[in-house]
Amino acid sequence: MRNDPADQRIGNALIEYRTNMYRVAYSYMNDRDDALDVVQESCLKALRACSTLKNTDNVKAWLLRITANTALDMIKKNKRSCPMEELPDRGETDSYERMELMDMLGKLDDKCREVMVLRYFEDIKIADIARQTGENVNTIKSRLHRAIMKLHGEYEKDTEAL
């Protein structure tokens, strides 16, 4: 029986935020099965890393950052074995809209993408993101700004092309 309070907190958080973890994972993997793998692996990592969770940490931010990093690791691994572009198109039920989201996120570098997802889609406070990434608040803010500028630019390009 594990009764460590950090463990309990993580256990609760895994239940509470599992759908958030899945969406973060999916936003990187763009594939249901891969996203499920990422979530499972992230749960294991979180439980193993429970000693790194401090009392003052926002547990959702902590968990989602682990998820994002796990997704990135898996993408790197996949790339080594099979370049993403060559993966067969699974042709699932992805709507046009979903493709826009994935398309846009794909245009961002890893760091911008992370802050974008955590701040705007998962409502994590900038201060909490900064804490988890070990960077200062202004760095995160400017990264967010850069992400938005980039997205906006891409959006303009797309509409002009139409």
Next chain:
Amino acid sequence: MEMDSDKLIFRLKKQYNAIEIPGELNERVDSAMNGAGVHPGAGLRHGRGFMRALRGTAIGAAALAAAFIGVVNVSPSAARAMQDVPVLGQISEFLSFRSFDDEQYGVEAHLTIPEISGMENETAQINLNRAVNEYVDSLIVLHNDDVATAKKAYIEDPELMEESETVHISMTNICTVLTDNDEVFSMRLTTDIVMAGAQELYKCFTVDKRTGEVISLGELFRENSDYAEVLTGIVARQMVERAAEDEGVCYFAEEEGFEGVSQVQNFYITDAGTLVLCFDEYEIAPGYMGAQTFEIPTEEIEDILFGGLLK
């Protein structure tokens, strides 16, 4: 330009929140938790007698599942919940679990039903378990309705039967203990219903350990007080504040969304004795906002309080 970016982000966020949650997700999280070093039997080594009571009660036939309500099961999720107390929050009582598993015509339900034992105030325990059971029964009625509807569709169109392995509707639930102290025990059952989209239903239970009564919202306030209106005002104000603080926050306008706090409002009491009101997903805000909770500062309601549970 600023505006355009806002709109773009808002649109992307909507798409993000529309990412479908596969029914398998719970299983995968469960299995990760099981794999993290907590093994069946761990409880026995620590002298948890109730583990013994669970042995040999594994249940197979899904078709008969309904008859097994009331039997302790060792389904993976129930076993996980028992070994892995962390998911339940800090509790002084024993929680054991029964499960309801049924799968027919592409409709499945896997419900974990908590049963509290060892509570000092036995009346509190009986009342709480009864309230939980009544609620779970209502979920099972929902499930049976879905099965009946699906069955009818299959009878009308036998070809559908070939695809019956596809799950069209799935229902699972999870129990979280929110507060457990000398006076109050609050817990929440979260039920995930996955159809074309996914929806989470919450049901909170709070028992007053001093009197043994499962309490309703109104019982926290003086008789004849206008508590619903007072709470409505506080929630409405907090909504405006949240929306002003963060542009990503959005609630439905009053006529189609928040109709005010009702007498059957979901709520729980925190360890510090603060009232928290809970709203289901989609109830007062778009889906991407998820389920919403509002903490009610006790000093704002102290004039109408009754019973001393809220501090």
